[in-house]
Amino acid sequence: MSQEKFSKSDALMGGEPSAEPLQDDSLLRSAVTNRVHVAEDDCIEMRRLHRFFGETRAVDDVSFSVKRGHVFGYIGPNGAGKTTSMRILATLDLPSYGDALVDGFSVVNDPEYVRRRLGFMPDAFGTYRDVNCQEYLDFFARAYGLVGRERNARLKWVLHFTGTKGMAEKPIRGLSKGMKQRLCLGRALIHDPTVMILDEPAAGLDPRARIDLRRMIRELADRGKTVLISSHILTELAEMCDTVGIIEQGRLLATGSVEEIQHEQATHRELTIRILNDTNQAAQELQARPGVQQLIVDGQLIRFEFEGEVEDQAAIVAWLVSRGFDVAEVSSHKKSLEDVFLHVTEGLVQ
Amino acid sequence: MTIPATQAEDVGAVPQQSHWLDRIDRACERIGDSLNPILVKETRQALKSRQFVTTFSVLLFAALGWTVVGSLSLMPQIYTSPSAPRLLIGYYIVLAIPMLLVVPLAAYRSLEGEIDDGTLELLSISTLSPWQIVLGKLASAMLQMVLYYVALFPCVAYAYTLRGVDLPTTLLIMALLIAAAVMLTILSLFFAPLARSRTGRISTLLAVMLVLLLSEWGLAFLVVNLILFGNPLSTGMMFYIVTSALVFALSIGHLLLTATAAQLTPESENRSTHLRVSMLLFSTVVVGLGALAIQMFDRAAVDILLIYGIVAGVFWLICGSMIAAEREVVTPRVRRELPSSLFARCLLTWLTPGPVTGLVFAVVNVVALAMAGRIAFRYLFDQAATPAIPNPVNPLVMAFAGYAVVFLVSVRLVIGGIRINNNPRVEVGLAALIAVAVVSALVPYSLGLHFNDYREYSYSGWQISNWAWTLLEIFRGRNLEREVLVVAFTGLFAFLGCVLATPHVVLPRRTATPLRVKRERAETGT
Structure with missing residues (x-):
């Protein structure tokens, strides 16, 4: 049927x-x-x-x-x-x-x-x-x-x-x-x-x-x-x-x-990192890392969607520091219900 | 949520020794509580509405104006010669416009407005039943009628004192006006929920206005003639006409109200049984009034019975086609309420919703009425005083019943086909009936015309499916015994085939009521 x-x-x-x-x-x-x-x-x-x-x-x-x-x-x-x-x-x-x-x-x-x-x-x-x-x-x-x-x-x-x-x-x-x-x-x-x-x-x-x-x-x-x-x-x-x-x-x-x-959507977070030296280079290298999506450079700030646990987030920061970038600030934005809604839905209508 | 005791106590608290005015107030409140909530709301609305205030004011001014102008125009003969007819015609017009036009239209708009504004949905999820909603609307319209009527009553009394129209005629005119106003309001209420689309609503409104205007004109014609020329009928005939009109109006009014309530009833509930009971009532009324006509009249009874036969035949064709177009699904809800005892199942299964039980119900009614007609005509034919009874009545009745059964079975089959991929409304059954009737008459006639080089030709057996021509030939007295038998047996076999092909639908079984529902019923006492 x-x-x-x-x-x-x-x-x-x-x-x-x-x-x-x-x-x-x-x-x-x-x-x-x-x-x-x-x-x-x-x-x-x-x-x-x-x-x-x-x-x-x-x-x-x-x-x-x-x-x-x-x-x-x-x-x-x-x-x-x-x-x-x-x-x-x-x-x-x-x-x-x-x-x-x-x-x-x-x-x-x-x-x-x-x-x-x-x-x-x-x-x-x-x-x-x-x-x-x-x-x-x-x-x-x-x-x-x-x-x-x-x-x-x-x-x-x-x-x-x-x-x-x-x-x-x-x-x-x-x-x-x-x-x-x-x-x-x-x-x-x-x-x-x-x-x-x-x-x-x-x-x-x-x-x-x-x-x-x-x-x-x-x-x-x-x-x-x-x-x-x-x-x-x-x-x-x-x-x-x-x-x-x-x-x-x-x-x-x-x-x-x-x-x-x-919590279910917690692995999907928005990260903002302030790099004091050579932000564009850092952005290019970050782009190649797994789990990094929709990267935007805004002056010294790099914003991107990151798919991973908190440990993976710490590893990224450590990796940036090891590459010689001056990481001045890291912030992780926890998803609001609105973010979850936007993530879960696709904006489709019928 | 419980109401705080302090709040509950201070409302309507009864003092130890209450004043007699308080007691009256409480009694009035108790009466108000027992009234239909729709009536209470509609009355509150109507008394504040511009439409009612304007209509009532215009009625009063028009009545006053006509009293002054009419009386002055009849001076000085008003003192010497009978002057009531002219004044009464004016008063009739003043009263008929609000009662036959404004009130039915207001009732129509009121129910349509409930659907448009979404308030009907809010009402349908309350504990009000669709019947209460419809009756509330009717009651509030009738209340307005009473107010208009009472306002104009002194003027009618004044006209009566001027002589020229006797009391029975005056009372008859007033009774006619009230009965017509109530029937037109019921009809308007029936039309209100019929269409859901904008185009449909406009068409329905136009249809309602057309019916109201035609009724206004028709009744005015009758009333003016009654006033000017008096009542030409004998007392016996007058009694019969008034009685039959009243009984028919009650029967049709009940059917229309039931149909309106059915339109407001949710799909999962039983919308059919009450309608069928109402239709059964109509059949009983036809048989009863026919018997009364036979008892009261001789030759005139034949004409009356023929009229009843046509009315009943058309009625059952229309209703039967819509019953045969009902949904096949008998919901669990309806199954719970089916008759369970053998006796009740034998007698009441016809009232169970569904197209096949509906077909059986309609066919049984058609055949029963046809048999009643045959018996009645045979009785009249045997009377020495009625030698002029038309001979073709018996074959006419048989042929009509046969055609009716064949058409209803055809509608059932057509709708069954449509239902495979669609969910048509019951009105589609009526459309299918018209289509079947037109095709069955036109196709053989057109073929005959073609094979006769488009010249006039006489009736032959090939035209047997052309019901109009066949019935006309029988009515003219032509002997078509073979054709009548073929039609009757075709109807019989088609009906039996249709019923035997779906025995499980014809006799649906009662199912158990869930324990949760039983418990709830026990707790609430419903």
Whole structure:
């Protein structure tokens, strides 16, 4: 069976992967590299998730899990498949193949149980005209079946938590983007879900609003909520996420904690060496050494990508000194999440 | 996340000896809690919206203006001669524009806006069911209608006091207006989620506006005639028409609402069974009203039954073609809810989603209605008072049923072929039906025309697949017994072949519900 022949029906028939799809080489590879987690404390679980739109593989064999109370950062360029997989998890779309579980409930077979546990904040606001903030939240509280005192208490708490209490009576139309984001976060929180899915919540926010959002998300995780968040602002994700997943062209390229991923990529570092005498000659000789790539000479500074361990780095310095170059300064730049992202992905879009 | 006790306590805290106003307030809140959330939201929105304020103001000013202008124009005869008809026509126009145009269009825009703005997705992941969403939209539209109606009621009462239109006619006009407004709102809601592309939406909007304008014009024609010339029908006929119109409106309204809810229901859930129950209701209504017509009338019953036969035939062809185009996959979710006992499996499997069960369901309904028609006509034919019953009814009914079954089986096969590499919507089934019907009629007719040197030629057995000509010839009284039998048996064999070729799909088995789901149901009491 070719990959393109898979349809939603495969997922609808049960969602469990069969042996047939593995005849495809690419699928075989990804099946080996992607772990399928099954654990009691996993709150979100993607099981070999696929979603095809015609020939386009929006999500291509993605498997990962998120532990209860953790914040998982979903990183990827535009068109990588983040939103598609988040929409599947939010029961708004069906996978072509595979399944996703929230608290052990399948998004394909038991969407209503998933929905009760889920707060979804899409990248679009989804607001109404001619209603104010309180009425908006009140409506969604009613839509989730909250009544009477419970609803009033939840409303009050959400307005307080998201900092929208002061504008409860204001019409949504007049709110700033940051305030609308807060309101939408409040809407996603109104029924007290255990899992939050936030699609690009920080997009277009000013620095202060982003800091506030980060604080709120961390607070939610501290209160035991599992958060799946996608963002382009990687420095922020690195600070708030317990684990991250890097996705490109529908494929999950790396997953784990930020430290784990950085450690995996640690052999690939950027070195800067200041040579006081004959920098160009030193650069020429360095270029010939194994593990040295993308060398740039900037005055007395030589910058290059170096593939090797710390010992190899020390050997290079010793070798330069032995060759008679005056090494005045050596600095090694540890890779940030952004560097890791750039290294892992190829900037491909589909 | 738990709510801090201090916060929970200060909200809605009940004092020991509360004031009677507080008690009323709490009672109102309890009533509000039991209302559909969509109704609450839509009402809040509507009361603040420019559209409602403008429409309501224009309605009030127009009614006031017409009261003054209309009354002055009738002076001084207004004191001596009956003057209600002219004023009532004006009031009807003032009320009909918001009720038959503005409210249905607003309901259409409201549901379409939910889809456009992405709020429908947010609602679909809440605990609201698609039925609640649709009913909420309808209820809020009806609330607006009531407000418009109540605002104009004193004017109608004033017109009645001027004499010239009797109370039953006035009430009939108002009832017609309300029923038409509700039906048009339901129809507009049905159209709203139909198209997803921009071009489709524009086409749908144009179609809705065309239907609304035609209905506005048609009803105005009827109402003005009723006001000016009175009701020409006998009491019995009037009772029958009002009853049948009301029952048909309820049946079709339920079907359209169910279809709208089905369009909003996720793909993995059962979208078909409720629709089939609604269609079954329609068949029952047709049979019931037919029986009532036989009991109430003699010769007129034949015409009524013929009209019902055509309506039911077209209805089942349209619905059957779409049911036969359903997805073959019965999801694990749906399998869990299948009937499990032998008795329930025997009776309710027809309601299980899927194209083959759908085909069986549609064919059984077509054949059952055809048999009911035959029995009804036989009964009428045996009555001494109805000697003019047309003879060709029996072969006509048989031939129509045969063609219907063959067409539905053809649709099933065509869609089965399309489904190999595509995932077509059920509406494609209707397109396939039209294609099959056109081809089966046009091809033999064109061939016949060609072989007769493009001159007129008479009907022959070669035109058996030309359903239009065959049915017309039978209706004209021509004896086509052999052709009718061929069509009927072709339908029978095609149906049996189609069903026997896919027995595992016809009788899908119930699967067990996962323990996790059972536990959850027990905990939440769902």
